[in-house]
Amino acid sequence: MEKAVITVVGKDTVGIIAGICTYLAARNVNILDISQTIVKEYFNMMMIVDLSKASQPFGEIVKELSSVGEEIGVAVHCQREEIFTKMHRI
Amino acid sequence: MINVFEVNETNKMIEQEKLDVRTITMGISLLDCCDSDLEMTKKKIYQKITEYARDLVKVGEEIACDYGIPIVNKRISITPISLVGASCCKTSDDYVALARVLDRAAKEVGVNFIGGYSALVSKGMTRSDELLIRSIPRAMEVTERVCSSVNVGSTKTGLNMDAVRMMGEIVLETAERTKDQDSIGCAKLVVFCNAPDDNPFMAGAFHGVTEADAIINVGVSGPGVVKCALEQIPDADFETLCETIKRTAFKITRVGQLVAQEASRRLGVAFGIIDLSLAPTPAVGDSVADILEAIGLEKVGAPGTTAALALLNDQVKKGGVMASSYVGGLSGAFIPVSEDQGMIDAVATGALTIEKLEAMTCVCSVGLDMIAIPGDTSAASISGIIADEAAIGMVNQKTTAVRVIPVIGKGVGETAQFGGLLGYAPIIPVNRWSCGQFISRKGRIPAPIHSFKN
Numbered sequence: 001m002e003k004a005v006i007t008v009v010g011k012d013t014v015g016i017i018a019g020i021c022t023y024l025a026a027r028n029v030n031i032l033d034i035s036q037t038i039v040k041e042y043f044n045m046m047m048i049v050d051l052s053k054a055s056q057p058f059g060e061i062v063k064e065l066s067s068v069g070e071e072i073g074v075a076v077h078c079q080r081e082e083i084f085t086k087m088h089r090i
Numbered sequence: 091m092i093n094v095f096e097v098n099e100t101n102k103m104i105e106q107e108k109l110d111v112r113t114i115t116m117g118i119s120l121l122d123c124c125d126s127d128l129e130m131t132k133k134k135i136y137q138k139i140t141e142y143a144r145d146l147v148k149v150g151e152e153i154a155c156d157y158g159i160p161i162v163n164k165r166i167s168i169t170p171i172s173l174v175g176a177s178c179c180k181t182s183d184d185y186v187a188l189a190r191v192l193d194r195a196a197k198e199v200g201v202n203f204i205g206g207y208s209a210l211v212s213k214g215m216t217r218s219d220e221l222l223i224r225s226i227p228r229a230m231e232v233t234e235r236v237c238s239s240v241n242v243g244s245t246k247t248g249l250n251m252d253a254v255r256m257m258g259e260i261v262l263e264t265a266e267r268t269k270d271q272d273s274i275g276c277a278k279l280v281v282f283c284n285a286p287d288d289n290p291f292m293a294g295a296f297h298g299v300t301e302a303d304a305i306i307n308v309g310v311s312g313p314g315v316v317k318c319a320l321e322q323i324p325d326a327d328f329e330t331l332c333e334t335i336k337r338t339a340f341k342i343t344r345v346g347q348l349v350a351q352e353a354s355r356r357l358g359v360a361f362g363i364i365d366l367s368l369a370p371t372p373a374v375g376d377s378v379a380d381i382l383e384a385i386g387l388e389k390v391g392a393p394g395t396t397a398a399l400a401l402l403n404d405q406v407k408k409g410g411v412m413a414s415s416y417v418g419g420l421s422g423a424f425i426p427v428s429e430d431q432g433m434i435d436a437v438a439t440g441a442l443t444i445e446k447l448e449a450m451t452c453v454c455s456v457g458l459d460m461i462a463i464p465g466d467t468s469a470a471s472i473s474g475i476i477a478d479e480a481a482i483g484m485v486n487q488k489t490t491a492v493r494v495i496p497v498i499g500k501g502v503g504e505t506a507q508f509g510g511l512l513g514y515a516p517i518i519p520v521n522r523w524s525c526g527q528f529i530s531r532k533g534r535i536p537a538p539i540h541s542f543k544n
Contacts, residue, residue, distance in 0.1 A: 079158035
């Protein structure tokens with residue numbers, strides 16, 4: 001499994017999850033977990049995804065997700081999971 | 091599984107608190123490039139560096155993209171050139187020719203600095219060491235990315251005072267040759283005592299002769315993260331303060347360890363060490379001085395500064411050691427003046443003096459770093475500053491260094507501008523009393539008594 005964490009932060013609006021998920025489905029990226037909260041009208045989502053069967057290289061997915069986010073009006077980051085597990089797990 | 095708070099904490103460190111990996115430095119041995127023919131040596135050096143480091147910048151950028159963490163610098167350290175050029179360089183100009191080759195190779199592979207235009211003369215100086223040292227001012231003038239260092243002493247050997255005297259003159263000549271750019275040549279020249287073989291940070295990096303053919307060393311950073319963590323606990327006791335620094339240092343270093351392992355794997359080059367130094371930049375909020383002020387000083391330089399720095403340095407090491415399998419290099423808080431906005435402010439307001447900076451170097455790495463001094467400071471006084479700093483390193487069995495910039499044509503009250511990561515610095519007053527007679531003595535200061543451990 002090739003896990004990555006996608007974070008989405010921005011003002012809440014219609015179609016944020018739909019926009020991101022549609023993109024991921026088209027690139028054959030499997031979603032393993034989603035958690036989402038809204039704090040003071042700000043949308044905050046974290047997804048854990050598996051990229052092992054993704055149709056494109058990681059670097060391109062990072063860039064494209066960022067521009068998908070721009071179209072919706074939210075900031076989207078995609079990072080390999082190890083940076084979080086290494087930092088927060090002994 | 092990782093949760094949203096942990097993810098947000100990491101990303102806040104990166105986006106708001108300026109967490110980054112300061113440098114991936116590839117150490118390359120050039121010992122197999124030695125040849126009795128200068129042209130042949132130049133060719134071999136260029137070929138080896140451009141072949142080994144071909145993918146260094148690309149891999150660095152890929153890792154930065156994969157993990158969403160900036161990797162600020164990709165650099166190269168090489169075997170001290172005085173050794174590599176010993177059999178082919180008959181004059182200082184021959185060494186300058188090697189410096190030009192290094193500069194060309196650095197530009198070809200896209201690294202911003204290459205370190206190792208160096209000589210190790212802690213006890214004595216060979217003819218080739220002397221030729222290299224005499225070539226430093228010219229080499230720093232004609233190259234852009236080459237960094238130079240000279241090791242003038244160690245706890246085991248004592249201080250080579252002939253080299254110390256010479257380096258005062260060399261620093262001044264380097265300043266003179268680059269006076270059009272506020273003597274920036276001196277920002278690429280470090281004088282060491284107890285120089286480590288595996289330091290990834292410039293300008294003092296070189297690939298020691300004890301090292302393998304090639305190695306990946308990584309320098310982490312993150313003063314902003316430590317500062318933000320401490321700002322949350324303004325009234326905490328020392329135990330809580332230390333615990334907070336340790337935890338933060340652990341997290342920062344783990345990122346460095348991850349990047350180092352990935353770089354090593356992707357480049358097919360063995361992992362060497364992580365350097366735990368907290369390295370500031372001129373960016374606001376990325377300052378070691380700000381951490382000391384968050385610990386409770388009105389301004390860096392106030393009474394208590396040395397103790398606060400000692401505490402910080404020790405806790406960073408304790409947290410960092412747990413996070414990485416191999417720790418090395420300099421590993422301590424850096425206190426450069428021009429590269430740290432808090433230090434710049436403290437010098438400009440008169441809170442921080444060169445004497446206090448010297449005291450601070452007793453408890454942290456690496457020494458008097460990026461300090462602009464008046465351009466009319468004598469060579470003997472610069473040698474005196476070097477000797478003082480080297481003595482601190484020698485006696486305390488630690489690395490110390492001097493990177494001072496006598497800014498030709500400028501004096502106290504004026505400012506030297508270096509630009510980029512090198513920043514700017516208000517010119518600091520230097521004690522005007524002479525040490526000329528002391529520095530003019532020939533020979534060595536013997537090794538201290540506690541170096542005889544055999």
